[in-house]
Amino acid sequence: MNIYIVGLNQISDIEIDKVNKPYLPLASGEYSVTTGVVIVLSFAVLSFWLGWLVGSWPLFWALFISFILGTAYSINVPLLRWKRFAVVAAMCIFAVRAVIVQIAFYLHVQMHVYGRPAVLTKPVIFATAFMSFFSVVIALFKDIPDIVGDKIYGIRSFTVRLGQERVFWICISLLEMAYAVALLVGAMSSCTWSKWTTVIGHTLLGLLLWDRAKSIDFKSKASITSFYMFIWKLFYAEYLLIPLVR
Known part of the structure; x- marks a missing residue:
């Protein structure tokens, strides 16, 4: 899922990266845009497939919320591309890194792996x-x-x-x-x-x-x-x- 989020950001920021980070694979031309899209979509599907295969709801919701926020952060369509807005962009990163990664993965191990109550x-x-x-x-x-x-x-x-x-x-x-x-x-x-x-x-x-x-x-x-x-x-x-x- 992290590869999907980072990859989508690079696809959406090719022109910006040509200025800021010209060494990145899409900005440098090492990968074509088509290759980038295939990689990003493949990892998105793979992450959801693995999450569903494991059968853990905390893990699945961690993936789903990360997918939604990561997409909204980067994709350039009306009402989205939240990275344009400093506070909203910071909240996206905060939600995933500070809250979801800590609590959801803990609950995955606590509830799904060990079968224990959801006690923080x-x-x-x-x-x-x-x-x-x-x-x-x-x-x-x-x-x-x-x-x-x-x-x-x-x-x-x-x-x-x-x-x-x-x-x-x-x-x-x-x-x-x-x-x-x-x-x-x-x-x-x-x-x-x-x-x-x-x-x-x-x-x-x-x-x-x-x-x-x-x-x-x-x-x-x-x-x-x-x-x-x-x-x-x-x-x-x-x-x-x-x-x-x-």
């Missing part, structure tokens, strides 16, 4: 709250390297409106707030090993983020893009700490 645990609640910060940051930060193309094609992102540097430091502030909250959650744990692991882990990640942020070069698109990929590394690193929350 502390780690799941923490994960949803923490990833809410990250999802907002990803929604904001992804447009920082793409300011030139977005301006040309009328995408009114927050970066176009506020500028790269201002949006960058908003993102850093939100992430550091998330790590500060994670520190408090860890410090309040009654489990000693969980307390020290989560406090030390989030402290190190927060310091690493701050140290990397100070070296950013706003005149270099490569530097900004590299930092964006670094944020994704922090995003996935958090999944190593979430199971340790008690």
